Amino acid sequence: MIENTMKLPDGRRLGYAEYGQQDGFPIIAMHGTPGARILGAFSRLEQMGQNPSAKPFRIFVMERSGYGLSTPQPGRTIDNVVEDTKFFADRIGLEQFAVFGGSGGAPFVLSCCQRLPHRVTKAAISAGVGPVYLPNFFENISDEEKAFLKGAMGDSEAIVTFAKDAQADPVGFIKELLAQSNEQIPAEIPDAFIQMIVESTKSPYGMIDDYRCFGQPWNVSFEDIRTPVQFWHSDADESVPISHAEYLAEKIPGAALRRFHNLSHIETSHAALPEVLDFLAE
Numbered sequence: 203m204i205e206n207t208m209k210l211p212d213g214r215r216l217g218y219a220e221y222g223q224q225d226g227f228p229i230i231a232m233h234g235t236p237g238a239r240i241l242g243a244f245s246r247l248e249q250m251g252q253n254p255s256a257k258p259f260r261i262f263v264m265e266r267s268g269y270g271l272s273t274p275q276p277g278r279t280i281d282n283v284v285e286d287t288k289f290f291a292d293r294i295g296l297e298q299f300a301v302f303g304g305s306g307g308a309p310f311v312l313s314c315c316q317r318l319p320h321r322v323t324k325a326a327i328s329a330g331v332g333p334v335y336l337p338n339f340f341e342n343i344s345d346e347e348k349a350f351l352k353g354a355m356g357d358s359e360a361i362v363t364f365a366k367d368a369q370a371d372p373v374g375f376i377k378e379l380l381a382q383s384n385e386q387i388p389a390e391i392p393d394a395f396i397q398m399i400v401e402s403t404k405s406p407y408g409m410i411d412d413y414r415c416f417g418q419p420w421n422v423s424f425e426d427i428r429t430p431v432q433f434w435h436s437d438a439d440e441s442v443p444i445s446h447a448e449y450l451a452e453k454i455p456g457a458a459l460r461r462f463h464n465l466s467h468i469e470t471s472h473a474a475l476p477e478v479l480d481f482l483a484e
Contacts, residue, residue: 203219203220203221203240203244203245204219204220205217205218205219205239205240205271206218206219206220207271207272208290208293210286210289211289213273214267214272214273214275215271215272215273216264216265216267216271216272216273216286216290217238217239217264217265217269217270217271217272218239218262218263218264218265218271218290219239219240219244219262219263220260220261220262220263221244221245221260221261221262221263222258222259222260222261223258223259223260224260225258225260226257226258226259226260227257227258227259227260227300227482227483228259228260228261228262228294228296228298228299228300229259229260229261229262229299229300229301229302229482230261230262230264230287230290230291230296230299230300230301230302230314231244231261231262231263231264231301231302231303231307232264232266232283232301232302232303232304232307232308232310232311233263233265233266233269233303233304233306233307233402234303234304234305234306234307234471235305235306235307235331235408235409235412235413235416236269236398236399236402236403236408236409236412237265237266237269237305237306237307237398237402237408238263238265238269238270238397238398238401238402239263239264239265239270239271239401240270240394240397240398240401241263241394241395241398242392242394242395242398243304243471243472243475244261244263245394246472246475256479257479257483259479259482259483261302262290262294264286264287264290265401265408266278266283266286266310266408266411266412267282267283267286267407267408267411268405268406268407268408268409268410268411269401269402269404269405269408270401270402270404270408271401272408274405274407274408275407275411276407276410276411277411277414278411278415279415280309280310280313280415280420280421280422281313281317281421283310283313283415284310284313284314284317284318287310287314287318288318288321291321296321297321298320298321298322298323299321299322299323300322300323300324300325300326300482301314301315301322301324301325301326302325302326302327302328302478302482303325303326303327303328303330304327304328304329304330304471305328305329305330305331305441305442305467305471306331306412306416307327307330308327308330308331308332308450309331309415309416309420309422311325311326311327311330312325312327312420312422312424312427312431312450312454313420313421313422315427315428315429315431316422316423316426316427319427319428319429322429323429323430323482324429324430324431324432324481324482324484325429325430325431325432326431326432326434326474326478326481326482327431327432327433327434327447327450328433328434328435328470328471328474328478329434329435329436329439329441329442329467329468329470329471329474330433330435330442330446330447330450331343331416331442331446332442332445332446332447332449332450333419333420333446333449333450334347334351334416334417335416335417335418335419335420339445339446339449340417342443342445343441343442343443344440344441346441347441347442350364350409350413351413351416351417353410353413354409354410354411354412354413354414354416354417355413355414355417355418358406358410361406361409361410361413362406364403364406364409365403365404365405365406365409366403368399368400368402368403369400369403369404372396372399372400373396375399376395376396376399380468424450424453424454425453425454425455427454427455427457428455430456430457431451431454431456431457431458432457432458432459432460432481433447433450433451433457433458433459433460434447434459434460434462434470434471434473434474434477434478435447435448435459435460435461435462435470436461436462436463436464436465436466436467436469436470437461437462437463437464438463438464438465438466439465439466439467439470440466440467441467442467444461447459460474460477462474
C-alpha cells in the first residue's frame, strides 16, 4: 500500500491509498460510511493479487472530503465527489477505469457511471445503500442508520458523538459497535480496521456530508446508466436490507444481483471480493 495526498483545484487536499501492481487494470474504490483509505478488505485484495495466476490490478481508494487526509468540504454533494474523482483520474493518468463501492460508497459509484460513461468501464457494489430519500427505503434501514440520516439533515449531535467516542477508545468502540450490529467479533480486532475507524472519525464532517447526500435525491437517473453494473448483497443484512440492491438492479438496465445467504453487512463485502475482482477484470 502506498499512501499519498493530492492538491485539488480549490486548494483542498485529497487523501488516497494505492494497492496492487503498477501494471494492473485500474479500479477506483469508494469506501463506505464511515471509511478511509486504509481498510482490511483492500489489503486482502492486494494479497490476492500476488497470486501468479491472478490478473494484476491497481486499486486507488480515494478519501471523500472530511475523511482521513482529505480536507473537509462542508455541504459537499455527490456531484462534488464525482468532480474530485474525474480530477484524480486525470492527474493519475487513467483514461478509463472500473469503480467499486461498498455500503455507503454505492451512490458515488452510480453517479460516476452516469456522469463519466465513457471512462467508467464497469461498476461493482457490495452491500450498497439504496435511495433512502424514498420513504420505503428509509423505513427498513437500521435504527442507527435512521438516526444518522436524521442528524445529518438537522442536528448532527449523534454523528459528532459517534466520532468522539471512536477517537477516545477505538478498540472498545469497535467491539461495542460490532456487538450492537450483530456482526461477528474477532478475538483480535484487525489493525487495519482500527486504523480505518481512527482515520475516518478524525472529523465528523465526512459522515455528516455522506448521510446528507444519502438523504437527499441523488440526481442519478438509474434507467439511463449504461455501464455494466453488478451488485452483491445478503438476505441477512440488517444494516442495509437486500431490497435496496433488488430495487437498483431492477432499475439499471442490464444490472445483475448476486445474492448471498446468512451473511452480515460486513461479511458480505469480504465474501464478495474474489467475485468482484473477476467481474471488474473481465
